[in-house]
Amino acid sequence: MIRLEGIVQTYHGAQGPVQALRGVDLHVPRGQVFGVIGRSGAGKSSLVRTINLLNRPTSGRVVVDGRELGALSGAELRAARREIGMIFQHFNLLDSRTVFGNVALPLELAGVPRSQIRARVDALLDLVGLSALRDRHPAQISGGQKQRVGIARALANQPKVLLSDEATSALDPETTRSILGLLRQINREFGLTIVLITHQMQVIKQVAEQVAVIEAGRIVEQGAVIDVFTRPEHATTRSLIDEILPQTLPEGVLERIRTFMAAHPADPGRLLRLAYAGDGGDQPLLSDVVRRFGVDLNIVHGQVDEIQGRPFGSLAVHARGAGPAIADAVDHLRGAGVWVREEAFAHA
Template sequence: MIRLQGVTRRFKSAAGERVALDDVDLNVKAGQVFGVVGRSGAGKSTLIRSINLLERPDSGRVVVDGQDMTALTPAELRAARRRIGMIFQHFNLLNAKTIAENVAFPLRLEGRLGPEVDRRVAELLERLGLAEHAKKHPAQLSGGQKQRVGIARALATGPKVLLCDEATSALDPETTEDILTLLDELNRELGLTIVLITHQMEVVRRVCDRVAVLKDGRVVEEGATADVFLHPQHPATKAMLAEGEEAFDASLAPEGGRLARLTFRGNSTYEPELSRVARSVGVDYSILSGRISRIRGEPYGQLVVAFTGGDAEKALSQLGARGVIVEGVGEAA
């Protein structure tokens, strides 16, 4: 659905030239929720605004639904943008207009007639739980309600693609979960292709099928969300995932212990594989850290374990044979 090929974007200022995007290649499949994460200044906003050409690349191609956006005339580009919805961090609503008028705005820009517009607006407000707020103005709504209005407006013209520019960064945790649930439902029910940029790793963990990590305008890591989160390869990814989590201190492990990180995915997350293997091999173990959670609905568990006594290597081999992913940790690795 979306293909970026060699996309580069530079900005010039009195301080000199800055490269916001540096030869970026990305492919987003139809119906996918694709996350882009990175620090402030990594190039995330420039990337997402390049998809609908709000930022025109200095070089490279942007292809959306088979159409080369960079080759379109101004009129053709305006038409193409109607198939790409966009929601923003700070909502970007028209404060002087009612909620219904905000949602109707892109339809009226297309020249659609009153009855058709009214039907579409009513349908969207009902779907997003905003029907009772149709005659209110943005200042009368909460942050979560404003973002729902932004989503309704973005969906008004029936787009195939929805771009989310830090859509939950201005919201509290409970409201963020509410908006993410809504985006997940829209993706599954409408088949929307969603590109979501954020610095919130939990947002990606919650809704994204695939993720790319940006650093200094370059994609430094990309893959299925579960693979990137559970087995990060690039230092930038590891650093972002480590934030908010207590670092494991290998020096606190039992002396002479064989340290390993064990990753369980899917149904095996709830199976007592570790205790079964420990009993069969005759090895002792201590769980030094761990957690159980979900990535895009798939359960997973990660434990850092110290094996002492018995044949630790045999235990690790048997765990691997049972589908547990085994990795070395710290000095003992």
Template sequence: MIQLEHISKVFDGKKGQTQALKNVSLSVQKGEIFGVIGYSGAGKSTLVRCVNLLERPTEGRIMINDRDLTTLSNAQLNESRRKIGMIFQGFNLLSTATVYQNIFLPLKLTGVSKKEANERVVKYLRIVGLEDKQEAYPAQLSGGQKQRVAIARALAHEPEVLLSDEATSALDPDTTEAILDLLLKINRELNITILLITHEMHVIQKVCDHVAVMENGEVIESGSVLDIFTDPQHTTTKRFTSSLFKGDVPQDLLESLEQRGSVVTLSFVGNSSEEPALAAVSKKFDVYPNILSGNITQLKDQPFGRLVVFFEGNNDETTLAINYLESVGVKVEGVDKSVRSDYRVS
């Protein structure tokens, strides 16, 4: 559906050139929600603006439905952009226009008939749950309602692809949850492919099928959300995934416990998170598990849990216990002391 091939972007400035993107390649399948996450300055917003050529890449190809946008004439590009909706952090609504007009006027400007434009306004306001706000002005709406209007405006052009650039970052937690639920609804009911840019791992966790992690203009890790959560490779990825699991164990406590036994991280995925595997360990083996921290969170389609556990006992029995846990689908790792869950995102 979306294929980014070796995308690089260089900006010229008074102090010289800045390379915002470096040889980025991504593949987004039709009907999925693909997330791109990174800290401030990673290049993710530049990347999403390259998808519809709001920023033209210095090198590389942008393929949507096997059509290379970088080779199109202006007229052809404008036609293709009608199938690519976009929502932003800042809403970008006309302050002097009503909700109805904010959706109706862009449709009229692209040549949609008055009758069809009216039908689309009504349809998509209903989908986003704002059918009773047609005559309201943006100043009369909450932040979440403004974003719903922006989403309805994007959907009214009936795109095949929806680009979301930090669409929830200006919203409070409850409103963010509601907008994410709306994006899930749009994806499932309208089969619209969504490419989503964010710095919040919670957003990736809740709605995305696949994710790419960016740093310094490069993709440093990518894969299914499940794979990234259960087996992150890069330090930055580990910081993001750890941010969802609060409750770091103090360093001096870890060092003290490791002199008496083993401290490990247990990851429970899907059905394994529902099994009383840890409780069975103390009955089957001569070890005593003590949970130091952890919780269970929900990925898009299945639960995922992580516990930091101290096993007190001799090495042989601990090894048998760990082998048993792995046999029932629990991933066992040593505690990574270099990654802390309180790392702040700018």
């Protein structure tokens, strides 16, 4: 649905050129909720704004629904943009207009007859649950309600793509959940392709199917969310995941393991990170390893959670037993689809 090829974005700031995007290739399949995550300044807004050419990239191609946007005339581009809705962190509503008036605006600009606007706006307000607030002004509604207005406005021209730039970053966790739930509902009901920009892994975990991690203007990792969560490769990805699923072992845990290892120099065991995603068959798997290989798997740290209904776990285990038996146990776990890595661990 969306294809970005070799996108470079260079700004000419007061202190000289800023390379915000350094060659980004991205493919967003039709009908997906696609997340892009990165820290502040990574280039997320620059990236999302190229998808509707709010920012014209310095070089590279933007193809949306089979059309290269850079090759379109002014009128064609305006028409193409109507198929791309956008929502923002600070909602960008017009304070002087009512809820109804804000949602009606893009329809007025598109030249939709008044008689049709009313029915269309009423349906949109119903969809986002704001029918009762249609005559209020933005100053009279909550942040979550403002974002619902933003969503209704973005959907007014029946776009095929919705871009969301930190749309929940100004909202509390509960409101964030309800807005993300609404986006997911819209994605399913209308088959809308959604590109969701965020700095919060929690947001990615809740709604995205695929995720791309951006850092310093480059995509450093991407894949299915469940794969990236269970097997993060890049240090930035790990540190972003760490915020909701601790990857770093507390010093007290490390200290106990060091003590054990020092007391058992012949068979100190190995500190391993196990990650898995699946249908809940994981606990028998661990006890099976204990029985078959005579290896103790002492879970020292970790978390079992769910991503969109699929269980996944990330556990640090201290495997204790004879070296060859541990090696066999690791092979067995890998054979069963568990991702196993030696936990970074400084011996004292």
